[in-house]
Each structure stands twice: as C-alpha cells, then as structure tokens.
Amino acid sequence: MAYVPGTALLAALVVGCSASTGTGGSAPDSKPGEATVAAAAPGKYRTLPDPCRAVAPSALKDLLPVAAELPEDQQKKVYEGTATVTYDTDRRVGCHWKSEAPDSSHTLFIDFERVVSYDPSVSDDDRAREVYVKKETAAGLSSPSAAPSSTKDAEKQAPPSPDSTSDSASHALSGPASEGGKADDPAGEKGSDTDGGTDGSTGSAGSTGSADESLLPRTLDNLGDGAFLDDLLTRAGSTAQNRTVSVVFRTSNVIVTIEYTEQPAVSTVLPDSKELQDKAQSLARKLVDKFSE
Template sequence: MARSALPVALILGAVACTGDLGGDQNTGGIDPSGNTDTTVQQGRYSGLPEPCGAVRPETLAELLPDAEPEVYAGDPLATYDTGRRVGCDWRHVDGSDTQRLTVDFLRVISYEPEVSDDDQAERDFETRAAEAGVTITGEDSGDDGGGDAGDGGEGDVGGDGEQSVSPASGDTTSDARELDGIGHVAFIDDRLTSDDAGDRRDVTLSFRNANVIVTVVYSVSTTRPDPAPDSSQAQAHAETVARQLAEGLDG
C-alpha cells in the first residue's frame, strides 16, 4: 500500500505545478475559457475640481463688476454625487442690470463594457452640440486640452458649425458655432432675447476634455432702454472663463 501512494502523490504534484504556470502566463487578452478580454480603459479624470474656486478672482471682478464679496464667493450647485457632477453660480444685480455666471462640470462614466468613458463623453457632447444646432466637425486632438488658444485663436469659428437663426416669434436670435482652441472640442451658443421688459443675452460655452464636459453660461440682462448687451464682450468673457477651467483640469 505504501508503494502505490508515492506515484499518486507525484502525479498530483505535477498537475498542481502545471496549473500554477498556466495562471502566470500572458494569455494575450484571452482567458482559458476562450473569451476575449473586453476591458475598456477608464476615463482620464477620476475626480472634479472645486467649482467655486475654479474661476480666478480678477475674472469674477471683470464679469460681475462692483459686486459684494459674498457674491464672488459663489453658490455651489446642488448635485447628487459630487464625484460625478459639480457646479457653481454667481449672480450680481446692479440696479437695472444683472450679470450671472454659472459653471458646470460633468464627469462621464460609460456603463457599456465595450465603450470607454472618453468615447461616451464624446457621444454625449456631440448630442449637446446638435441640440444647440452645431455640427462638430473638428477631430479630437487627443492632447491635454489645456487653455492654449493655439493656432485657432480666441473666438475663431469652426467652419461649417456657424449659423444664425431667428425663431418665428422674432423675440430671440441666436448664433451657435464650433470653437477651436478650448479643450479637445468646444462650441458656443449666443442667444439674445428681447421683450417689453428689456433685453437678455445668454452665452453658453461647452467644451470637452477627455471624459469631462464643462459648461459655462454667462448671462447679462438689462431693463434700460439702451442697446442690448454686447455680443462680442459677452462671448469674450465666456471664453476667458472656459480657458481657465480647461487649464485647471490639467493643472
């Protein structure tokens, strides 16, 4: 009986050693059952910045002139998950004029195994642009997406995305177009609403860096019978904020 036990022990030991070696081998993305590894890389960003501290004080002073100190502190936007979405709101009322700035950060997570977070963010961003009437024509550069204007320069138009439309009511006009030089891809939507109460201009600038979508909204309204809030100045202010936020993501 003692002699027969030795070969059995040796055979079991050999099987165990073979199993250990197989577990350490590089299978090239295929597990022993033959299934292909479909793990998709997670998005570049795993967190978001503190939104009320993301805009420089001197910029806030320019966009919201002569506001009280508590206005410049901003009010955080209520969100259910600050790891996924954060925002801040600044609002200043000065007699007949009101200026308001809102920033919103959204970190996109894909729930499809074969779709990366970055790719899902690209899809979501293109949907947003389409809702604003903009077709994204520029390719994702894949670089850091910082605040450098690059060759595009501030306020450059992305080509086919430019348009100007007037709804049937005649009370609102809009100018929506793709932008170069902010994040990986960006667009701006400038809308002027006029009625008996006055004029209001809302400039929305949205850009994407990897798996984070950032939206800046700068609004100026007045009840005075003066010319409507200037478009070029409002757009320049929104672009300044967006560039700072893009730089902050990569800082």
Template sequence: MQRKAYVPGVAVLLAALLAGCTSGSANGGTADDSKGSNTGTTASAAEPGKYRTLPEACGSVPHDTLDSLLPGIKQITDEQQREKAYAGDATLTYDTDRRDGCQWKVESTTATDHLLVDFERVVSYDNAVSDDAKATGVFAGKETAAHLPEPSASSSGTDTNPSDTATPSSTASSSGSGSASDPGSDSASASETPADLQPRTLDGLGDEAFLNDKLSSASSAARQRTVTVVFRTSNVIVTIEYAEQPTASTDAPDSKEMQDRARKLAQKLADALNG
C-alpha cells in the first residue's frame, strides 16, 4: 500500500516541476520577444522622398518658353513640322517614374539651338538613409563633376535672379568663357568673365542649384556655347542643358542671354514641381 501511495506522489511532483519549467520558459520567451519587438518599433525607417512620380518632360516646357529658347520654331512655316518641333523627342528610359527626359533641336537662319530637360527621382534602398539624403549626395557628385571655379574676390557670394534684359550679342566674346578645367572650353581666364556670369552655385532655386557655362575653343569652326542648370528639390534632380551654335563662324552666343533663358526655365520647372 505504501508503494502504491508513493508512486502517485512522485508523479505529482514531477508534473509540478515540469509545469514550472514550462511556465518559466514561456515567460522568458515572452519577455525576449517583447524586447525584440520594442527594439524594432523604436528604430524607425528613414523618411521617404516628397515625390513618388515625375512630370512628363516633353510636356513640361510651355510653347512660349520654347519660342524664346529655340527661335527657329517660329520660322517653321509648315504647321505639322512646327508642332513636331514643339513636341520634342523623349529620351530613352525604362521607368518614367524614376527618370524622364526630352530634347529639342531646331535650326534658325542664324543658329542651331539644342535643349535638354531631364528629371531624375532618387530613391534610397537603405532604411537608414532617406531619399532626400541620397539625392543630396547625387547632386553633390554632379556639382563636383562640373568643376565650378572658386568665387572671385569681387563677387558678393550671393547670386541674383536673371534680369529681363539681355546684353547685346556683340559683347558675347568678352563676357563668357567655359570652365578653366575643361580643355574644350574658351581659353580666357575666369577673371576676364564678370563674376555674375561665371559658373557658380545659385540661390533661390530649389533646395540647391548650380550653373555651368562652357564656350567651345576659338579654333572651332563655329563656337558653341552650352549653359547647364542643375537643381534639386527634395528627392528630384532636374538638369537643363541649353546649347547654341551660330551659323557664322565669327559669332559667339551671348552668355548672359542664354543663362537668363535657362534660369527662367529652371524656375518655371521648380515652381511646377512645388505647385
């Protein structure tokens, strides 16, 4: 009888011990999971960029702006050809939500003008880096690659908005030069170019912006000037390339006039993005 009474007691004791171990393990597991969960919710992902899509580049430039940048359009007498010139040619892209561009090329009686508008939406795939931070780095790389000269001592360091009046084209050869680091640019030193026309960073355009201005070598048959404006707003980077090559080899495109036109277009695109 004592043997029979003892066996159930041992069983009860073992059951209690097993229950205690199971309970402790469950409580411990719950505590660890809870800590891991809290850690996961505390470390928040970086902020996404403001923009999830891009404008259609070929439809982003108004006709009146194209008339100013590409004077040859108004000289096209055939209506269908003129509309085709306004429409531009879309650049090759595989995802228009990430990149979209358009280019125009129009000849006039005095020059051939080129225009390129490119939208790039930057996306960070690193949870610790926001889209804006990633775009800031991409923009910095573009600015570094432009090799902008150091601001001259006479410059106030504050860029002004483009004026409504342009300097006469006769002053072009003395007012513009390319980057000194570009072997294909004008040989004139940066000191011979007015500070407000030199390649430089720009104020009041997007979150950050810069302008580059290059004039082909004097030995070229016809001197082509290319003005580039690049600006960033949040996680979108916009690039405008505006080039003009005169028909006469003795002429040089006017720097101020081309810069003003390119900057006015850049401001319109920036306002449209923020609108």
C-alpha cells in the first residue's frame, strides 16, 4: 500500500468536493438561465381614513337636511355619525348617519375596503379589481373599465355568467341600507318610479316616456378606476317605501361604497330618484379627491 502524505490527501479531498458541486459554487439543482419572478407591486394605499370624518360638515348638511332644524347639541350628534364595528381598521372601516323628521328620514352609509392580495404573483390593484367586478356583476352591470388589466379590450371580454349574480355584492354590506326589507323587493321595482313624473321626474328627451334611462342603474365614467350606480326602491314595513341609491367605486386597491337612503313617512310619496343620485355622486367625487390627497 502506497503512503500518501496528509497534506496531499487533504488537497485531493478538496479537489473532489469542488468538482462535485460544479464551477462557480452553484447549487446542484440550480437551472442556468432560470429567471427569478418578481413579487407583484403592493397597493397604493396602506391605511384607510377615518370614515366618520371623511365627509365634510357642509356635505352632511346637504345629505341630511332635516338635521339642520335640530338643536345644536342634537345636530352635533347626528353629524358625528356612528362607526361600523370592524375587526381590522386597516382593512375595512365604515360609518353611518341618520336624521329623522315627522315626514321623512335620511340615512347615509359609507364603507372603505382596502384589498390586499396574498398571492405574490397578483398585485393588490388586480385583486381589488376582481372584488369590484364581482360587485358590479352582482348589480347586473358590466363595463370595459371593470375588465382585468390583461383583458382591457372590452370587445374580447366574455359576458358575465348568469350564475355569477349569486356572488356577494354591494347589497351584502352590513349597513343601514341593508335594513328595511331589501330581500322583499319585487322584481321590477328597481327604478320603477322614474316613469314620467310620479316622483317629480320626467322622461328623458327623445324617449317614449316609459322610463328615464339616465336614471337607471349604470356604470359611471370619470370616477376613480371604475364605478357604478344602483337605484333600488323597496317597501319598508306595511306602507312606507324607501329608495336607496348606491355608488360603488374603486381607486387603486381601495373600494368605496356609498349608500344614501330616503324614506318618506307617507306611502303615496316616493323619493326623488334624480335628487338622491345627484347627491350620492357628488359625495363620491369628493371622496375620490380625498383619497388623492
């Protein structure tokens, strides 16, 4: 048996180990040329504003007109609003206000939802778009602006499946507008009083007078990264009817929902659809600007 000096034996072992791992010290299972997938960009918004302070006092006075007639201490209480109970204020917050009078009551509810994607390959914005599209589809609406970024061409977008309307939507929010018997709303009452003046509105120019198409539920342009409006007339109790106008819009990874309701005390009086829609849209524009600050 040949004698091998200790130094020579150690050198041979080192050379053998280096050869087994390949050049450059790369791992045995590494694949040359394999690209590392970068994580999707986080959403623009990391926190949410206080919803009860998000609406300016001047706007609240317009939305809750009856409150202005109350004593100052009661006005203050109405305008402060009541925060929605949530478990994670960085992800979802809400607030509602209500003013009552002998002839009618008004209720305002706003909800801020910050969407976070837990899939590193899907951005917060794309995940928020998916959530928004579900709400829009459940309301029976669709628009090119709601399409995922990879399918922005509206002509290539497949129409929503009828079964998709079973998904959760803006009507599933836990706010004042979910009260008052929405589940009992007969089909066809949606926007049913905009047919020629029952509530003071008139038919649109050039229409046959059956309905004012400009007041029907619809998608909205130039409001955030996608928006829609819903208008629902429901019966509250045995006689009174209330109207709820909802405006839902997305700005980056935040989805904002506004629900504005008027309920007259007399069943023969129907809330003015145009007035409620105008006020709800005006508030939505103010909230978009607030998120842009």
